[in-house]
Amino acid sequence: MIVVGELINASRKPIKEAIETQNADYIKQIAKEQHEAGANYIDVNAGIFVGKEPEYLQWLVKNVQEVVDGPCCIDSPDPKAIEAALAVHKGTPMINSISLEKERYDALLPIIAGTDYKVVALCMSDGGMPETTEDRLKIADELINGLVKNNIPIDNIYVDPLVQPIGTNSNFGIEFLNAVEAIMTRFKGVHTMCGLSNISYGLPNRKFLNQAFAIMAIAKGLDGLIINPLDKQMMAGLIAAEALAGRDDFCCNYLGAFRAGKFEF
């Protein structure tokens, strides 16, 4: 399971303020906490700053990697911002994300083609947002084939089947889950990942829904998540779910987590 720590996102107020006041210490602290909690990648997003996104995204990468010996997940739809971040990034980053929307696809492909970057491939096309399993599968098929043809190994592709809120359509949860299963079955070697918070949009008790949804998706084969790694209950749930899904030989990871006190809240 790949965990991407989602907290350094400018749409969160404390991060927005830290960027505006160039409070590097705060960014470093949040990066470090997430890394220590088990995040494999630290997501960096400065998307709310129209015009200044490239500069700020680069600043975030620099500060994160001053304290974290690990890669970032560069989170932007804007090729200029991604390039600015890449210019200072050390190691192999994850790019979040390319999609099948023509403009975005054409702009990002030259940046990632032939590289060893990890790439999040978002199931969205100019035809709109996918609603059914079939919609998602069709976009995933085109995206995976397009990326592989451009020398991106299938093992570096993380398909995001696009989570939509069950509050607006009761079937959005199950259609997503079935898409995960279909993608993981049909395209051997590819990965799937997603953020969770959309699923519970407009509903109370979101944490609970997000957690249950993550565990259900893991059962279907999901092997990447963009989450808050400081949420101990969520992290413990992932470890338990992977063991239950048959992806933890001799329950090694589960037992290691137990001994490390990860099930004590």
Add this chain to the structure above:
Amino acid sequence: MSIKDIYQAVIDFNNAKVVELVKHELANGTDVSTILNDGLIAAMDEVGRLFSEGELFVPEMLRSAQAMKAGLDELKPLLAQSAAKSAGTIVIGTVKGDLHDIGKNLVAMMMEGAGFDVIDLGVDVDTEKFVKTAKEKNANVICMSALLTTTMPGMEEVIKAVKAQGLDIKTMVGGAPVTQEFANKIGADGYAEDAPGAVEKARELASA
């Protein structure tokens, strides 16, 4: 039975009951605009208020809107001959390059629930389409939504076009990354944080 029951049936999202009660009131000779304003629209205002206060949640707002619409469909054939006045005409869409429509759909639905004539242009709407439609339909307000920061500049483009052509059409913006600050910067006439807030703002702008 009374208008109050229609109001309550919308809040309880009981489609069948709303339809039955509206038919009953019409048969009794109750004024169409009374049923619309004091029954259906008043109920949706209350639903919006409860939503903004965190008492109701999105699926409940959707169900109430459906119930309201079921009642409205009964009234529609009679509206033209009645004294009931439209709250105004809204042209709404997600801006060019952006395909996100959940928030936009909620706003469109609540606008309808408030008695506006709503022309929903869907997603990925360019400046020309916004302005052309708004002119054709004599719209009071253009409402624009964006979820991506990269597409937000599309809002400013529409506002500029409206101003450059000297049109008497107000503009409103919204969406997760959009703030009041941004709305001010690009010269939008209105901004709202949620769908009920957008209704309130649109009423203000349409009557100005």
